[in-house]
Amino acid sequence: MSDQPTLTAALEAAVEAGDEARAASAARRLLEIGAAPTVITSALSRAMERLGERFHRLDIFVPDLLIAADAFAAAMAVVEPVLNRSQRERKGTIVIGVVEGDIHTLGKNLVRVMLAADGFEVHDLGRDVKVAEFADAALERRADIIAMSALMTTTMDRMGDVIGLLVSRGVRDRFRVLVGGAPVTQAYADEIGADGYGEDASEAVAAANRLMAMRRGAKTEHP
Amino acid sequence: MTSRDRIDAALRGEKPDQVPIFLRDLTLGLDVCDYTTPEVCAGPNGYDADKSARCVVETQRLLGHDCVVGAIHDLGLDVERFGGRVEFPERGIPFVARPAFASAADIPDPGDLAATAPGRLPGLARSYQLVRERIGSQVAIAANVEGPVTKAGLLRGLDALLSDMMRDPPAARAAVDFAVELCCEHVRVLLDAGADFVFVAAAADGPAAIRPEHYLEYTIPGLARIVSAAREREAPVVFHPHGPFTDSRFQHLVDAAVETGIVGFQFGEGNDFAVAKRRWGTHLCILGGVDIPSVLLPGPPERIREVTRAVLAGARVGGGFVLMPSCSVHRGFPLAHLQAMIEAARTSG
Numbered sequence: 001m002s003d004q005p006t007l008t009a010a011l012e013a014a015v016e017a018g019d020e021a022r023a024a025s026a027a028r029r030l031l032e033i034g035a036a037p038t039v040i041t042s043a044l045s046r047a048m049e050r051l052g053e054r055f056h057r058l059d060i061f062v063p064d065l066l067i068a069a070d071a072f073a074a075a076m077a078v079v080e081p082v083l084n085r086s087q088r089e090r091k092g093t094i095v096i097g098v099v100e101g102d103i104h105t106l107g108k109n110l111v112r113v114m115l116a117a118d119g120f121e122v123h124d125l126g127r128d129v130k131v132a133e134f135a136d137a138a139l140e141r142r143a144d145i146i147a148m149s150a151l152m153t154t155t156m157d158r159m160g161d162v163i164g165l166l167v168s169r170g171v172r173d174r175f176r177v178l179v180g181g182a183p184v185t186q187a188y189a190d191e192i193g194a195d196g197y198g199e200d201a202s203e204a205v206a207a208a209n210r211l212m213a214m215r216r217g218a219k220t221e222h223p
Numbered sequence: 224m225t226s227r228d229r230i231d232a233a234l235r236g237e238k239p240d241q242v243p244i245f246l247r248d249l250t251l252g253l254d255v256c257d258y259t260t261p262e263v264c265a266g267p268n269g270y271d272a273d274k275s276a277r278c279v280v281e282t283q284r285l286l287g288h289d290c291v292v293g294a295i296h297d298l299g300l301d302v303e304r305f306g307g308r309v310e311f312p313e314r315g316i317p318f319v320a321r322p323a324f325a326s327a328a329d330i331p332d333p334g335d336l337a338a339t340a341p342g343r344l345p346g347l348a349r350s351y352q353l354v355r356e357r358i359g360s361q362v363a364i365a366a367n368v369e370g371p372v373t374k375a376g377l378l379r380g381l382d383a384l385l386s387d388m389m390r391d392p393p394a395a396r397a398a399v400d401f402a403v404e405l406c407c408e409h410v411r412v413l414l415d416a417g418a419d420f421v422f423v424a425a426a427a428d429g430p431a432a433i434r435p436e437h438y439l440e441y442t443i444p445g446l447a448r449i450v451s452a453a454r455e456r457e458a459p460v461v462f463h464p465h466g467p468f469t470d471s472r473f474q475h476l477v478d479a480a481v482e483t484g485i486v487g488f489q490f491g492e493g494n495d496f497a498v499a500k501r502r503w504g505t506h507l508c509i510l511g512g513v514d515i516p517s518v519l520l521p522g523p524p525e526r527i528r529e530v531t532r533a534v535l536a537g538a539r540v541g542g543g544f545v546l547m548p549s550c551s552v553h554r555g556f557p558l559a560h561l562q563a564m565i566e567a568a569r570t571s572g
Contacts, residue, residue, distance in 0.1 A: 153553060157555075
């Protein structure tokens with residue numbers, strides 16, 4: 001089992017099965033036979049996309065995504081050192097975190113992995129992230145998107161506070177804001193002035209891509 | 224009929240004089256009494272039972288619902304009891320900052336529980352006693368107890384527990400087994416303190432978080448033990464896991480819960496109440512009704528009244544129904560929105 005299509009299929013299967021060892025091994029073998037690193041990242045991306053779709057349909061569940069994320073990370077650890085600068089080019093830069101007062105990281109972690117698999121550069125601010133930390137990190141990282149998650153009705157309003165802070169600092173136009181989490185709805189996202197909403201991890205990725213397309217369009221219109 | 228009679232009748236599957244209302248307002252009373260969260264849950268003398276009871280009673284007097292939880296909910300009570308850390312935001316709700324069991328090896332043997340200091344549990348139980356004394360016998364009191372995987376997730380960290388379920392099932396079983404022992408302890412203590420029935424709050428027990436096979440392996444046996452502990456006190460049990468249980472792929476999970484002996488099932492967001500009534504309504508009390516994220520939280524009140532009336536039109540038929548928000552209600556929630564739901568229910572005949 002040493003040809004590229006077979007190894008690529010094995011890599012995708014290993015990620016979907018959440019098998020870290022097999023995923024890392026397949027990635028190593030692909031590099032050994034001379035496959036371009038992007039062959040590996042593309043395979044990882046396809047596997048995570050399929051997982052996202054199956055999760056959305058409730059064919060698989062959170063634990064399946066958790067172990068798949070670990071397998072994805074194991075394979076990425078193999079390929080990351082050999083990616084050259086051009087191959088590292090990302091779709092966009094995202095800072096992501098769980099809002100202040102909330103420590104429910106599960107959904108955020110899944111979104112982070114799915115975004116990374118889809119080609120975004122993702123900076124994870126963690127949980128219980130203060131309002132100003134989102135704005136500071138986005139400015140520091142020159143982020144395209146600020147992604148925020150909340151699992152509680154008592155903390156979701158911090159998302160609006162972040163947007164308010166961006167406005168008061170005069171930097172709202174520099175970032176697209178993406179929100180999600182169990183109590184968050186499209187209506188709520190609209191109410192607080194967010195640019196995008198993801199009902200689950202796969203929809204968050206789709207929304208991030210839409211936001212990047214909007215952003216590129218805006219840059220084209222206003223160079 | 225008193226409020227307590229209404230709840231009793233609905234849990235028996237009967238039709239009371241009006242649809243009973245249960246808000247499961249776990250921390251809302253902190254706003255009603257204008258207390259900070261730490262002054263009730265983490266004061267200098269630990270859990271402040273007197274202030275907690277005041278919050279519960281004042282909220283019930285203000286809103287007039289038929290059933291209360293007997294204390295301000297202390298999410299991290301057992302987490303700190305076993306070495307974890309809980310944060311108490313001034314105006315937020317308590318959350319676990321560090322789970323109790325960093326590794327599977329830290330999980331104690333369930334047999335050791337009796338020798339462990341009870342932490343804030345006596346304070347919580349004292350609040351139930353005070354609520355019973357102050358609110359009288361006419362209002363029902365629910366003992367709010369976490370479900371098997373939910374409690375284990377709080378103690379171990381949910382990510383770690385779910386990973387254990389996939390990679391180290393013995394570790395996951397040990398965590399859930401210990402958690403269920405704690406749940407049963409809470410059941411006994413809170414029923415002895417005056418609660419009328421047990422409400423098993425199980426956000427992580429269901430296909431919103433775990434695989435269906437894990438639900439059958441971990442949740443159902445744990446739920447059966449909780450039901451058994453409640454039966455020792457002749458108390459009924461209501462179960463509230465999260466997930467789309469009226470979806471045909473997951474209906475067998477409700478059937479499995481029914482077989483443990485629960486009398487009621489609260490369906491959360493994303494469920495079809497017509498399906499629930501049709502499939503289980505003849506032998507199970509159905510609870511729930513008004514969706515929090517899309518209706519009750521955003522409002523406005525007139526829309527809440529419309530949705531409430533629409534829910535009642537179908538779900539009340541034949542009795543065996545308790546009107547609830549789709550999940551628990553916490554501080555920061557607009558009181559006027561809850562009042563709109565209650566008013567619509569009370570005036571719907």
